[in-house]
Amino acid sequence: MADLVVRSLRAVTAEGERPAAVLVEDGKIIAVLPYDAEVTTGAEVDLGATALLPGLxxxxxxxxxxxxxxxEGFATATRAAAAGGVTTIxxxxxxSLPPTVNPDALKIKQAAAAGQCHVDVGFWGGAIPGNAADLPGxxxxxxxxxxxxxxxxxxxxFPPVDPAQLAEAMSAADALFVIHAEDPDHLRDAASSSAYADFLASRPQDAEHAAVATAIAVAREAGRRVHILHLSAASALPLIAQARADGVRVTAETCPHYLTLDAAAIPDGATEFKCCPPIRDTANADRLWEALADGLITCVVSDHSPCTPDLKRQDTGDFAAAWGGIASVQLGLPVIWTAAAGRGHTLADVVKxxxxxxADLVGLRNKGRIxxxxxxxxxxxxxxxxxIVDAHALHHRNPVTPYAGKVLKGVVRTTWLRGSAVTGADAGGVLLSRTEEM
Structure with a gap:
């Protein structure tokens, strides 16, 4: 007996892609059976050849x-997430103001999110100079x-930390530390310019390489887990590989824009492409794909970082003045699937x-799998x-995205959160907390 059964000839389960019937009761998967299994159920959905994936x-x-x-806000961001097949962020x-750097700020953030979320939402804390004493709480x-x-x-x-301050933070809390890895000593002041090449030159691969080395060194000394955020520079990959071989608990992620966009193809003044670290060339992207395929880069996430259109300075096209951030939480799945399929990867790879x-990175063992x-x-x-991507049809708050006008493969037909279809009418997401088992 089940509340719901969803059948698909292409279900991507823990064992790979196969025909299956997924049984749901009280919001949980209770069994994964053969596609044509006879089941007593309150509701049934047969997707046929449409693929069934776990929520991203x-x-x-x-x-x-x-x-x-x-x-951006919780209502719009989570509605966009659900429309893109993302069920947990x-x-x-x-x-946000205040930034989540102490327990009181977390309560303010949770209060703002309550009742607005269309998917499940958890929270990172922040390590900034002077707040090490707040981290355990x-x-x-x-x-x-x-x-x-x-x-x-x-x-x-939200000011940056230097290596000593990062070490102090890691000593204060036995936790996962996630690092925006660019070294300020290797960054250059970007002069006012509408040329993407000028902005790219101001944030060279050396800046990431040096910062990754710093993060690894501090984590090695402190004995902590460290995760490199939004890795753009392939030059840092050997550092990560060697550190892992040495037993340092280091992982890395990258983002759809670093895997699929090409610096050489970014038009002058197209500030919707600005992000930090920057989009680099196709040869660099090829190396990121190789690292993803062999497991050195463990996951692909959006770094959804939108702003109001005026802050993108689209009126002047000045990359130096524009806010740096890519809005893509709704588009990550089709962007990656389009590129991955062209490279011979499978839906099971994308789900992984x-x-x-x-999910495994943050200890959510009940998420991200059928x-x-x-x-x-x-x-x-x-x-x-x-x-074809229509920026005005996306659900995030402001219609700015570098993917506008692109033809993508892969359409999300339905997203279920704990067995209930997400329609945008009701905000059924819950606020998540870290478990002690992480």
Missing amino acids: VDTHVHVNEPGRTEW IDMPLN LHAAGVFGFKAFLADSGVPE WMARRP APGADADLVAFEPDAEF
Whole structure:
């Protein structure tokens, strides 16, 4: 007996892609049976050849509420996530006001999110100069770890840490530390310019390489887990490989824009492509794909970091003045599937990169997989359907994205959160807390 059974000839389960019937009761998957199994159920959905995926887990989303809700908010960000097949997000500790750097700020963030979320939402805490004493309490309150910048974050209320301050933070809390890895000594002031090449030159691969080395060195000394955020520079990959071989607990992620966009193809003045670290060339992207395929890069997440259109300075096209951030939480699955399929990868690979491994990173063993005992977070995905990206049809708050006008493969037909279809009418997401088993 089950509340719901979802059948698909292409279910991506823990054992790989296969025909299956997924049984759901009280929001949990209770069994994964053969496609044609006879089941007594209250409701049944037969997807036929439409693929059934676990809900994606995006551990790198900037919601910005409260304080900068005009940039993005929980209602719009989570509606966009659900429309893109993402059923769990972990919100970054900036660019909200206040930033999530102490337990009181976390309570403010949770209060802002309550009742607005269309998917499940967890929270990162922040490590900034002078807040090491707040980290144990913030960790105990349920954040999934701590984000730190090694270079300017772009907002004054979230300053970067130097190596000594990072070491102090790691000593204060036995937690996962996630690092924006760019070294300020290797960054150059970007002169006012509409040429993307000028902006790219101001943030060379050496800046990432040096910062990754710093993060690894501090984590090695402190004996802590460290995760490199939004890796753009392939030159840093050997550092990560060697550190892992040495027993340092280091992982890394990358983002759809680093894997699929080409610096040489970015038009002058197209500030919707600006992000930090920057989009690089196709040869660099090829090396990131290789690292993803062999497991050196563990996961792909959005780094959804939107702002109001005026902050993108589209009127002047000045890359130096524009806010750096890519809005893509709704588009990550089709962007990656389009590129991955062209490279010979499978839906099971995409699920591994965008669902199971991000869930494992933050200890959510009941997310990101179709298996008994997991939450019934499911996605009906039409892998061969194509669409043209219309920025004004996306659900995030401001219609700015570098993918506008692109033809992508893969359409999300239905997203279920704990067995209930997400329609956008009801906000059924819950606020998540870290478990002690992480």
